[in-house]
Amino acid sequence: MKLSTRGEYGLRAMFDLALRYGAGPISLKSISERQDISSNYLEQLISVLRKSGLVKSVRGSQGGYFLGKKPADITVGDIIRVLEGPIAPVDCVSEDQTDLCHRAESCIARSVWKKVKDSINEVIDSITLEDMIQESENVKNNNPTHFI
Amino acid sequence: MKLSTRGEYGLRAMFDLALRYGAGPISLKSISERQDISSNYLEQLISVLRKSGLVKSVRGSQGGYFLGKKPADITVGDIIRVLEGPIAPVDCVSEDQTDLCHRAESCIARSVWKKVKDSINEVIDSITLEDMIQESENVKNNNPTHFI
DNA sequence: TCTATATCGTAGCAATTTGGTAGGGTATTG
DNA sequence: CAATACCCTACCAAATTGCTACGATATAGA
Numbered sequence: 001m002k003l004s005t006r007g008e009y010g011l012r013a014m015f016d017l018a019l020r021y022g023a024g025p026i027s028l029k030s031i032s033e034r035q036d037i038s039s040n041y042l043e044q045l046i047s048v049l050r051k052s053g054l055v056k057s058v059r060g061s062q063g064g065y066f067l068g069k070k071p072a073d074i075t076v077g078d079i080i081r082v083l084e085g086p087i088a089p090v091d092c093v094s095e096d097q098t099d100l101c102h103r104a105e106s107c108i109a110r111s112v113w114k115k116v117k118d119s120i121n122e123v124i125d126s127i128t129l130e131d132m133i134q135e136s137e138n139v140k141n142n143n144p145t146h147f148i
Numbered sequence: 149m150k151l152s153t154r155g156e157y158g159l160r161a162m163f164d165l166a167l168r169y170g171a172g173p174i175s176l177k178s179i180s181e182r183q184d185i186s187s188n189y190l191e192q193l194i195s196v197l198r199k200s201g202l203v204k205s206v207r208g209s210q211g212g213y214f215l216g217k218k219p220a221d222i223t224v225g226d227i228i229r230v231l232e233g234p235i236a237p238v239d240c241v242s243e244d245q246t247d248l249c250h251r252a253e254s255c256i257a258r259s260v261w262k263k264v265k266d267s268i269n270e271v272i273d274s275i276t277l278e279d280m281i282q283e284s285e286n287v288k289n290n291n292p293t294h295f296i
Numbered sequence: 297t298c299t300a301t302a303t304c305g306t307a308g309c310a311a312t313t314t315g316g317t318a319g320g321g322t323a324t325t326g
Numbered sequence: 327c328a329a330t331a332c333c334c335t336a337c338c339a340a341a342t343t344g345c346t347a348c349g350a351t352a353t354a355g356a
Contacts, residue, residue: 001228003237004313005315008237012257025331027332038317043333044316044334047334057331058331060330061326062326084149088150089150089155108280108283116272119267123263124264127260127263132260152342152343186345188348189344207351207353208302208352209300209301210353210354211353
């Protein structure tokens, strides 16, 4: 029951961009150094994020990446789903369910997985990059809201 | 963000045993046929469940498996953790965390993963096999509580 | 005591996923 | 026109997944 590093690195990179939102294009190199992620690998991940519209890019010298929307309009769920595919503990509760098993409508196990899925989605869809910025400022000011 | 088939098959097998709780040992063969799971593969999974104490076994002719505790005393979380290891979207929020990164205490991404983890655990630890039996009886009686 | 029935245990294996590396192409700035 | 930086694709080793295979051991019943 784990995320791959794609979602993990992806969120870190997006948060890095969120902290610098409005400051012009941020080079991949600087993100990969700050976040300690291989730049070649991060490039693949950010390419997916770009194709989804979550980030935009400027090519050439002084180019780089920046968020496609305000930090308040990007949720953790947006990022994870783009990089990891739909959240689904098992295939039969996936959004793009192609292989629904014959006993689906009465399967009790399935209803358990659905509850798990809904609960994960509720969490990741309720946290925006702006929320994370706020929390990081609270931590900086020694006022850790996450302990309340 | 997926479970492997280990957790999926394991829960189905345990639910199968729960439905037959008190009826003596249930053969692996009958479970694997009802649940449509390869018996050789299921044998490996149920062996792990046995070593954890969640199921007990009787060897020899007329032998089989049965729950180690009442259905009401076994949660979905017990089963999943035994078969899949600790629930943790990323390693740094795992229970048996050996590799805590240096910025752990102020890492905002980590606090997101912790919320996801807590939310999953809350769901799977609150559902027992007995709850699943109840739900299956409601479905049978055309009184689907999961639609309310 | 024999035999059928089951659980136990371990080894092996093909396919897929993961987590990258490598390297060349293209666009832009100065 | 050169340096910078994004863009794209191919490749690869290691780990994981989802099994199969097969022999050993234990027990019930004839």
